[in-house]
Amino acid sequence: MRQRPASARTSPPSAALDAAGHPALLLVDGVSSIGSMDFRMDEWGVDVAVTGSQKGFMLPAGLAIVAFSPKALAATETATLRRCFFDVRDMGRSQAAGGFPYTPPVGLLNGLKLATGLLLAEGLDNVFARHRRIADGVRAAVAAWGLELCAERADIRSDTVSAIRTPVGFDATRIVTHAAQVYDVAFGVGLGDVAGKVFRIGHLGALTDVMALSGVAAAEMAMVDLGLDVRLGSGVAAAQEVYRRTAAADLRAAA
Amino acid sequence: MRQRPASARTSPPSAALDAAGHPALLLVDGVSSIGSMDFRMDEWGVDVAVTGSQKGFMLPAGLAIVAFSPKALAATETATLRRCFFDVRDMGRSQAAGGFPYTPPVGLLNGLKLATGLLLAEGLDNVFARHRRIADGVRAAVAAWGLELCAERADIRSDTVSAIRTPVGFDATRIVTHAAQVYDVAFGVGLGDVAGKVFRIGHLGALTDVMALSGVAAAEMAMVDLGLDVRLGSGVAAAQEVYRRTAAADLRAAA
Amino acid sequence: MRQRPASARTSPPSAALDAAGHPALLLVDGVSSIGSMDFRMDEWGVDVAVTGSQKGFMLPAGLAIVAFSPKALAATETATLRRCFFDVRDMGRSQAAGGFPYTPPVGLLNGLKLATGLLLAEGLDNVFARHRRIADGVRAAVAAWGLELCAERADIRSDTVSAIRTPVGFDATRIVTHAAQVYDVAFGVGLGDVAGKVFRIGHLGALTDVMALSGVAAAEMAMVDLGLDVRLGSGVAAAQEVYRRTAAADLRAAA
Amino acid sequence: MRQRPASARTSPPSAALDAAGHPALLLVDGVSSIGSMDFRMDEWGVDVAVTGSQKGFMLPAGLAIVAFSPKALAATETATLRRCFFDVRDMGRSQAAGGFPYTPPVGLLNGLKLATGLLLAEGLDNVFARHRRIADGVRAAVAAWGLELCAERADIRSDTVSAIRTPVGFDATRIVTHAAQVYDVAFGVGLGDVAGKVFRIGHLGALTDVMALSGVAAAEMAMVDLGLDVRLGSGVAAAQEVYRRTAAADLRAAA
CATH class of the missing domain: 3.40.640.10 (Type I PLP-dependent aspartate aminotransferase-like (Major domain))
Structure with missing residues (x-):
């Protein structure tokens, strides 16, 4: 335990x-x-x-x-x-x-x-750890894309939603609209001061590793479709690496 | 139309x-x-x-x-x-x-x-085309993994399920067991003559591109976990390329 | 029409x-x-x-x-x-x-x-007429019990809920409690000025004649159980008479 | 216990x-x-x-x-x-x-x-006793109507369904058809040797006293509508008497 x-x-x-x-x-x-x-x-x-x-x-x-x-x-x-x-x-x-x-x-x-x-x-600690794991995967994908989170320091990051900054001059809301229209996936727009500057991937609730990967994959396709300098599969691979490493650790711990 | x-x-x-x-x-x-x-x-x-x-x-x-x-x-x-x-x-x-x-x-x-x-x-033709698109993505992933389908010719491939041959000497059923246990994803085992030689990815029904990608990603992680020579993200990227190209074509056709 | x-x-x-x-x-x-x-x-x-x-x-x-x-x-x-x-x-x-x-x-x-x-x-008019019919049946039951509605004039009666006055000195809320405990039926208590003086039978929504009869029957049993001077079956029979007469008229009208 | x-x-x-x-x-x-x-x-x-x-x-x-x-x-x-x-x-x-x-x-x-x-x-014994109680109420209604069960001896009666014989010369199936059309209640027809001679009231499963009463009330209305010599409310009152007496006993036993 x-x-x-x-x-x-x-x-x-x-x-x-x-x-x-x-x-x-x-x-x-x-x-x-x-x-x-x-x-x-x-x-x-x-x-x-x-x-x-x-x-x-x-x-x-x-x-x-x-x-x-x-x-x-x-x-x-x-x-x-x-x-x-x-x-x-x-x-x-x-x-x-x-x-x-x-x-x-x-x-x-x-x-x-x-x-x-x-x-x-x-178990609440297991629930929290699961959200941490899933969020770590999404954050690894963001890094692999060469992008940054809106949260500038690790201690203010959320394990349930990641707001991702897009390059200056690019309207981040286009990713949200495009992903909804083309891939039937709902991301969140930036609100207030960061409207148009970030898009948000929610990753909480009854979510598994591979569900999170489907969101990462959709964001990736949308960004490529819209001309951002992102390589298909790069964020997914980074998140997969996090998930398979930590899933294996979980299984060892449970053994 | x-x-x-x-x-x-x-x-x-x-x-x-x-x-x-x-x-x-x-x-x-x-x-x-x-x-x-x-x-x-x-x-x-x-x-x-x-x-x-x-x-x-x-x-x-x-x-x-x-x-x-x-x-x-x-x-x-x-x-x-x-x-x-x-x-x-x-x-x-x-x-x-x-x-x-x-x-x-x-x-x-x-x-x-x-x-x-x-x-x-x-529209039935749209339903059939959707399954064809989704299957094409999965088949592109299989090729990117360096693996082959059980169906040896294109004209006998199924657009609803792909049976994938694993390397000689590897028990394909381990992928099914591992994916279920570690990633909560259900693949199918080979039956009869191909038991242990193939695993099956079902891709039919109320399925979207990104749902199919989550299955491809899970298979990928399972294969890497079990020591097969597969690169994380490779199959996903190949399927993403198919999906984003054909989704865009769909949107142009609908415009 | x-x-x-x-x-x-x-x-x-x-x-x-x-x-x-x-x-x-x-x-x-x-x-x-x-x-x-x-x-x-x-x-x-x-x-x-x-x-x-x-x-x-x-x-x-x-x-x-x-x-x-x-x-x-x-x-x-x-x-x-x-x-x-x-x-x-x-x-x-x-x-x-x-x-x-x-x-x-x-x-x-x-x-x-x-x-x-x-x-x-x-059809809204059919929906309204259905509620009127069902309410007429409940009101006929109330009359058969020798009780009176809270609404003193016909033009202020509701076709969706009937508040029924119980004899002076009897706590009407006991009917609601008893019906819930013994017959698993939910009636409403009197509120404000009529608390303890009335109980309410709701009769609206996806309701049929025989559903309304089950509520009438439950009220009847609860009142008898609690010593009120009501004869079992009397209210049900009065409501049945309303329902079978008006249902037949409906069928003739639809023919 | x-x-x-x-x-x-x-x-x-x-x-x-x-x-x-x-x-x-x-x-x-x-x-x-x-x-x-x-x-x-x-x-x-x-x-x-x-x-x-x-x-x-x-x-x-x-x-x-x-x-x-x-x-x-x-x-x-x-x-x-x-x-x-x-x-x-x-x-x-x-x-x-x-x-x-x-x-x-x-x-x-x-x-x-x-x-x-x-x-x-x-508790299985409570489940069986509940069905016995509900069946006893339906059987009391049948007796109050002056009709008889298809089962000629008490030891072969079912506590889950009552097949009720209608007067000679009357087509019992008309009750089933009429109740479905006019009161939206499903009874069962007689099958085989008793086709046209009986109709069946099912009374099992997730059923309460007042649900059973609604079926009894519907049968009563249908029979009156079709000219049988049955008094509205008579079967309901007989069943109510069974239910309120046995429900009270249940409550005393549980106290």
Whole structure:
């Protein structure tokens, strides 16, 4: 059995707030990470965390999953925004009585029970390690293409999605459009400051090595089709090397 | 709109029987081909054709789909094998009355209606061309690996499954076992005379270019893992070249 | 083909607002009615209508379906409530560009397309008449039990749910609890002013006569179990009489 | 916990064969009973038992489930009927090696695993008692209608289906046709000697009291529609009385 690694971070995300003595709540958008990467709400001092059903939990879109710290719950008592549907106090009162304040999406709740069962059966550390392995393969492909990630340092890389910078002057969104039209593969566009400068490959959830390779292969074809200086098979081979080396290690460890 | 190509065969499959004046029925096992490759029961003089729900029709296994020529139907009247469940005359009588002689698998029949609707909406010639394209990619990968198909001539190749010969002395079944265990990918073993000498990649049904590439990539990793002289990414690159060239042609044709 | 009946109302719901010269928006909670009973947003001067996927549209819970009149849309420009997720202007901008501002629940949207297709294929007037028939049967059962509806006048009755008053001193919620525990049937409790005074039988969506009868039968058993003065089979027989009379009329009309 | 009742039969079904010293195999068609009523293959000396996925196992049609005694297996070695697909020796050899001789219907096999898990979780004796209760209700309805079962003695009644005799001169099949057309409810026709003389109500599988009541109510309406001397609600009331009395007993036993 593997040991749960100590969190690699030297200081939790809330340290900056604490250091500044700032009363702000620490909110985490974990839509693309919770359930796929390590997340420690209490240990890291997180006040509100939100995720959805459609990524790490491998379900259709439909559930917003929100967690509050005691500090955040206290803040709902003094918050002045007028609200109704999103007043978590109604939700809390109903759940304390074993119910819901509104019609619950029973199917997705049953799905969530099943999905969390699958994650726990695999073991959270194994789930996180699997996403790390798959992400390492995609990152090896990016390097083989001679491209760079949007994340400039290794410690801020995501193991669930890779935003890839394309050469200056090339509209990265064309890759997304082309891959969808020609290869029926959905990549993500860059948003905000990096619109047109990056495209994103999502690699999380119920994903295997070879599924990730199919995404790498599609990106490769799209880039070649659009005239970028990328060699067919180069990124796939780099990712394959990562996958076959680490898969073999997994099997040895399990033996 | 594309024109339906004339059948490439110079003589129909029944020609040999006709030439010999032999009264045998011509039976076709179309499990892995009907719905994915051209098949002309009447034109080719086929007497009995059988397929299943689980390949070209993209459904779960469960339905055996059988067609009889008038000659085959007549033969059921004089056949001497004792039979009950498989007496097609019961089936014929019930269907003439709008029913079934036994409890019908309603779900699969509804699925078959939907599946045939999808095939007809795509257009049978487009469906056949898609399988040809995908098979061409897989065959390009096989050539890039320095391996050969079990089918020795181009005119007997299948567009839905490729049986690949491995080097003499190597047990091809190991590739199938390894890919299933390590990469969660199902290939087929060689059967009968070619057991241990070939492994099979199925490539039919609701399949896209990049799905086929994931199978090629998995085979590649498995072969490298097992010590065969194959370069990672080589087969994938060869298949990618086929797919991107022909996909572009498709788009130009559709424009 | 049947003719669409003219709306039975002598004045639209917005008449009172118009008569008073009041600038308020007319909002309609159509969760339990839209798709099952006649609703005419423009003709009736409705500004905002909301419904869900889980009732008349026969889908799992998950979609809130909202429609705005031009007057309501204009009001969103001057509204002062701070909002983000529920700012329909974002939704409008994205939909104008063929997209969504947030991850859409694709499965439910596909289901809505299918469900609305079913409703249109049946014919909205036929759908409304079916709900009227089924409601008439439930109401006949209520009368046979010697009970009364919460709705005191026929013109404010709902064809999709019947709230039934129980004798003074009896806690109506016990029927709901008992039916769920003993007969695995879900009724609704009274809310607000009528809590404990009524229980509700929902009868909408993909419902047939005999499904409604099973609900009537369950209510009957629960009431007898709990000591109310109701005769087993009495409500069922009254509803059956409605159903068999109107079903026969339907068949004659269709002949 | 309830004790498993000793089998009520004074002699097993194979006793007659044994008494006669006859070498015939004892074959049981358990399609409508296995999984819903007590069945003891070894204890009763059964040689071949067959059932399907679509009744007691609550799945779509598609699986034939067959069990052989050692005596029946031995007979397959000497049987002279030419056979291929139905040669159970192929099935036995493949299953001994952990596989199947033909493509298995994986979805239904997974379903069977789930369904048998549900049956075992409920407890087989509870499952059998539930079917007995539901059947008792249907039989009470039949008596209330003044009709009789096809089964003339209580010890040969089925707890999963009731074949009901209609008055002499009345074509019982009309009830089946009418209920399907007008009430969208599927009853079964009489077969063979009792064609036109009986109609059948199936009451097995994932069925609750109120579902059974809906079938009773539909039969009642159909019979009244067709002029039979049956009072609306009479059968339902009789079945309700059985259900509410026995449901209450169940709750007391569980308390």
